[in-house]
Amino acid sequence: MSVLEVSELELSYGGIRALKGVSLSLEEGQITVLLGANGAGKTSLLKAISGLVKPSKGEIKLWGESSLGWPAYRITSLGVAHVPEGRGIFAGLSVRENLQIGGFLAPSKEMPARIEQALTLFPRLKERYSQLAGSLSGGEQQMLALARALVARPRLLLLDEPSLGLAPIIAQEIFRTIRQVHQTGLSVLVVEQNARLALQVADYAYVLKTGEVETHGPASEIRGLEQVSKAYLGVT
Amino acid sequence: MSASYFIQQLINGLAIGSLYALVAVGLSMVYGILRLINFAHGDLMMIAGMLGATLFLWLSKSPLFLFVALALVAGLLGLALERIAYRPLRGAPEVNLLITSFAVSSILQVGMQMIFSSSPRRFETVAALSKLYSFGSVQIRGADMATFFITILSALLLTWFTRRTRTGIAMRAVSENLDTSMLMGINPSRPIALAFFIGSLLAGVAGVLWGWKYGQVDPLFGFLPGLKAFVAAVIGGIGSIPGAFVGGYVLGLAEVFFVGFLPPSFSGYRDVFVFSLLFIVLLVKPQGILGQSKGRRA
Amino acid sequence: MKAWGWLGLVIAFIPLLIWAELGWNGYLLQLFMFLGLYIALTVSLNLVNGLTDIFSLGHAAFMALGAYTSALLTLPLSRRATAFPALPEWFQTLVLPFPLALLLGALVAALVAYIIGLPLLRLKGHYLSVGTLALLVIVETLATNMDFLTRGPRGISGIPVYSNAYWVWGITLLIIYLTVRLKNSSFGLAFSAIRLDDIAAASLGIRTVRYRLFAFVLSAAMAGVIGGLWAHLVRVISPHVFSYGITFQVVAMLVVGGLGSVSGSVLGASLLFLIPEALRYVERQGSFGLSQILVAVLLILIVIFRPQGLLGRNQARRRAKEVV
Ligand SMILES: Nc1ncnc2c1ncn2[C@@H]1O[C@H](COP(=O)(O)OP(=O)(O)O)[C@@H](O)[C@H]1O
Ligand SMILES: [Mg+2]
Numbered sequence: 001m002s003v004l005e006v007s008e009l010e011l012s013y014g015g016i017r018a019l020k021g022v023s024l025s026l027e028e029g030q031i032t033v034l035l036g037a038n039g040a041g042k043t044s045l046l047k048a049i050s051g052l053v054k055p056s057k058g059e060i061k062l063w064g065e066s067s068l069g070w071p072a073y074r075i076t077s078l079g080v081a082h083v084p085e086g087r088g089i090f091a092g093l094s095v096r097e098n099l100q101i102g103g104f105l106a107p108s109k110e111m112p113a114r115i116e117q118a119l120t121l122f123p124r125l126k127e128r129y130s131q132l133a134g135s136l137s138g139g140e141q142q143m144l145a146l147a148r149a150l151v152a153r154p155r156l157l158l159l160d161e162p163s164l165g166l167a168p169i170i171a172q173e174i175f176r177t178i179r180q181v182h183q184t185g186l187s188v189l190v191v192e193q194n195a196r197l198a199l200q201v202a203d204y205a206y207v208l209k210t211g212e213v214e215t216h217g218p219a220s221e222i223r224g225l226e227q228v229s230k231a232y233l234g235v236t
Numbered sequence: 237m238s239a240s241y242f243i244q245q246l247i248n249g250l251a252i253g254s255l256y257a258l259v260a261v262g263l264s265m266v267y268g269i270l271r272l273i274n275f276a277h278g279d280l281m282m283i284a285g286m287l288g289a290t291l292f293l294w295l296s297k298s299p300l301f302l303f304v305a306l307a308l309v310a311g312l313l314g315l316a317l318e319r320i321a322y323r324p325l326r327g328a329p330e331v332n333l334l335i336t337s338f339a340v341s342s343i344l345q346v347g348m349q350m351i352f353s354s355s356p357r358r359f360e361t362v363a364a365l366s367k368l369y370s371f372g373s374v375q376i377r378g379a380d381m382a383t384f385f386i387t388i389l390s391a392l393l394l395t396w397f398t399r400r401t402r403t404g405i406a407m408r409a410v411s412e413n414l415d416t417s418m419l420m421g422i423n424p425s426r427p428i429a430l431a432f433f434i435g436s437l438l439a440g441v442a443g444v445l446w447g448w449k450y451g452q453v454d455p456l457f458g459f460l461p462g463l464k465a466f467v468a469a470v471i472g473g474i475g476s477i478p479g480a481f482v483g484g485y486v487l488g489l490a491e492v493f494f495v496g497f498l499p500p501s502f503s504g505y506r507d508v509f510v511f512s513l514l515f516i517v518l519l520v521k522p523q524g525i526l527g528q529s530k531g532r533r534a
Numbered sequence: 535m536k537a538w539g540w541l542g543l544v545i546a547f548i549p550l551l552i553w554a555e556l557g558w559n560g561y562l563l564q565l566f567m568f569l570g571l572y573i574a575l576t577v578s579l580n581l582v583n584g585l586t587d588i589f590s591l592g593h594a595a596f597m598a599l600g601a602y603t604s605a606l607l608t609l610p611l612s613r614r615a616t617a618f619p620a621l622p623e624w625f626q627t628l629v630l631p632f633p634l635a636l637l638l639g640a641l642v643a644a645l646v647a648y649i650i651g652l653p654l655l656r657l658k659g660h661y662l663s664v665g666t667l668a669l670l671v672i673v674e675t676l677a678t679n680m681d682f683l684t685r686g687p688r689g690i691s692g693i694p695v696y697s698n699a700y701w702v703w704g705i706t707l708l709i710i711y712l713t714v715r716l717k718n719s720s721f722g723l724a725f726s727a728i729r730l731d732d733i734a735a736a737s738l739g740i741r742t743v744r745y746r747l748f749a750f751v752l753s754a755a756m757a758g759v760i761g762g763l764w765a766h767l768v769r770v771i772s773p774h775v776f777s778y779g780i781t782f783q784v785v786a787m788l789v790v791g792g793l794g795s796v797s798g799s800v801l802g803a804s805l806l807f808l809i810p811e812a813l814r815y816v817e818r819q820g821s822f823g824l825s826q827i828l829v830a831v832l833l834i835l836i837v838i839f840r841p842q843g844l845l846g847r848n849q850a851r852r853r854a855k856e857v858v
Pocket of ligand 1: 013016017018036037038039040041042043044045
């Protein structure tokens with residue numbers, strides 16, 4: 001069964017049409033990457049899936065159930081964790097509090113164990129445990145955002161440009177971790193500008209162009225496509 | 237200027253600052269989450285005061301009961317207002333919220349005038365509160381001491397609540413970023429309702445304390461203190477609960493010292509002073525004393 | 535509307551004004567003039583709150599400035615020596631003609647708007663609204679306390695009655711005309727760009743601060759004139775007249791009519807002025823305050839169910855996201 005089934009999705013902001021009939025499907029336990037230029041509608045698609053914006057047309061099914069029109073917090077309770085563009089950490093909360101909020105829906109007696117587990121993935125956060133999240137470096141903030149999402153023990157993880165603004169080495173570390181957590185059976189949908197990096201870890205890829213799916217296929221195939229190489233891999 | 241005069245002014249400033257702080261907390265919490273300047277907030281204080289003045293004779297056997305009951309009434313009224321007037325406006329332009337709160341304020345004021353008439357009412361007090369206690373050459377009224385202790389207690393409780401409880405941390409998260417907090421699974425309606433309830437409850441507390449301090453109330457007494465409490469919240473850093481307390485005390489002390497140390501002919505200008513202070517803070521340090529300077533949603 | 539259209543409107547109005555002045559009873563005439571003043575107030579506030587991104591709550595402060603200026607400068611000399619002994623020699627001897635006094639009232643209001651506006655308009659959104667409200671409180675407090683100039687809470691009485699239907703409606707039509715012209719000019723386009731996105735507008739080369747300041751000052755000048763007309767209609771002014779009450783009333787008229795729409799302002803002001811007036815009859819039976827509550831409830835319903843107002847632009851909700 002597909003984890004996520006998006007069909008003919010349309011979305012506009014006032015007069016701006018951000019999605020013009022996007023269809024996409026995610027297989028259980030796979031990493032799917034969503035490529036596309038700035039303004040292609042990647043963020044909008046993720047927001048529509050997690051319920052932050054309301055599509056005007058189309059259908060979204062999570063584990064076979066239509067989640068269209070549900071508020072975001074209800075979609076989260078299905079097991080979807082969305083790490084938004086720009087990380088979306090709570091700068092005025094400490095690292096500990098951020099992680100606690102990540103597990104807002106979890107039973108409180110499980111919290112210590114879950115937080116402990118998230119911290120073993122990112123030992124650096126342990127050193128910063130009581131600091132305000134706003135005082136962390138960009139890389140640490142991204143780690144915190146990821147750790148916070150994992151505390152929720154999601155079944156589907158949505159990541160919006162996790163490597164944005166990070167040094168290459170940190171970006172690689174982030175992707176290594178994404179792969180690591182994926183091995184526990186987690187399905188991942190990741191939006192990425194760094195196509196080379198993303199296609200290395202992904203199973204499947206979609207390419208979005210001005211609100212429409214331009215092409216899609218297994219990551220290995222997409223990597224070989226000429227237009228993708230040109231546009232996103234810097235090959236001329 | 238003698239030391240005891242200074243201390244006396246200090247105490248007066250802390251007393252009025254406590255009242256501003258109690259009202260400012262609710263304004264700050266609600267603004268932090270909804271970006272709503274709740275003009276009706278001071279009127280909740282007024283309603284608690286008016287009901288207190290009216291009901292006291294029946295309940296005079298137990299001022300504590302009166303106190304708790306009126307705080308709860310204000311809290312529930314705040315909850316009801318959120319439900320009826322503000323919730324349908326979530327996601328609407330900020331200006332619509334602003335106008336609605338102005339309208340709600342007008343309804344509360346006129347409604348109370350229709351029920352109780354516009355004339356001031358005597359607020360009965362109890363002996364222990366109206367008594368002046370002497371400490372050397374400094375005198376403190378019982379009501380002022382009660383006000384100060386209740387405010388500090390509220391500050392401590394609220395700080396504990398927002399730092400140590402899950403709901404409290406969720407409330408801060410919602411206040412910082414509504415969208416992201418929903419992604420964490422938080423239904424923002426709950427923290428919002430809670431913010432209205434707690435804030436209105438404290439406004440109710442302030443209303444009773446106001447009655448005890450000044451001995452009379454009328455249907456219009458809440459509006460200006462409500463505005464000044466907003467000034468206090470801005471000074472402290474709007475959205476920040478400790479900031480609301482700090483701002484309340486800063487404003488109370490500044491106001492009292494302004495009146496206390498200038499010739500008496502200036503005392504009428506205290507509101508000019510207060511609102512000029514607002515101008516200055518807005519222009520020089522709009523994030524306030526304890527507010528976060530990072531770019532919030534507009 | 536083309537120029538001849540305006541001319542037609544004015545010409546059509548003249549017989550009505552003459553009829554009102556000569557044929558109507560005092561109550562009806564008063565009603566007619568107040569209607570004009572409220573329409574003028576709403577339209578002039580629309581110039582700022584509807585056409586720019588400023589939402590001012592300080593309009594009544596500028597009214598007060600105009601009202602006090604004009605009242606003081608036209609007050610009969612016989613009253614001045616007793617009521618304002620502290621004021622200087624020139625004041626004790628100089629009586630200005632009404633039109634000049636009105637103009638000076640507008641100038642004073644505009645000057646204050648300019649001086650305050652320079653720093654104030656750097657603020658955004660709510661902070662700006664609160665700043666203008668602070669201005670209102672400050673002006674009211676000053677008027678209450680500067681006894682030598684304003685006679686404090688007692689107010690100024692014996693102001694000569696100069697306002698009549700011609701003056702009131704002439705200026706109201708002028709304000710409507712100016713606002714419509716401005717809305718449809720390149721200025722108006724700039725304003726709508728500022729309202730939609732001031733960062734983008736600034737990068738397009740629109741000097742946002744200057745345009746906002748211009749609107750703010752012009753609107754204040756209009757409020758100053760209206761304040762003057764008001765003073766010379768009611769004969770007695772005191773600080774609390776120009777306070778939250780009237781601010782809220784005019785904001786309500788503006789929002790009910792629709793932000794940004796001049797015809798909406800006319801409609802909103804007319805409805806919210808005439809409905810409570812009709813209700814006064816009911817209130818006389820002993821239910822004071824009913825009309826105010828009704829206006830407030832109406833306002834809330836409109837804001838919830840028709841946020842763009844009766845005739846307002848159908849703006850997309852500013853925040854694209856929906857909060858549940
Ligand atoms: N809140 C918004 N209001 C108006 N337009 C928006 C908003 N968010 C995105 N858009 C527009 O929608 C389109 C898609 O944006 P987005 O989903 O952010 O693309 P991407 O993430 O691929 O860069 C763009 O044209 C963008 O300008
Ligand atoms: Mg994006």
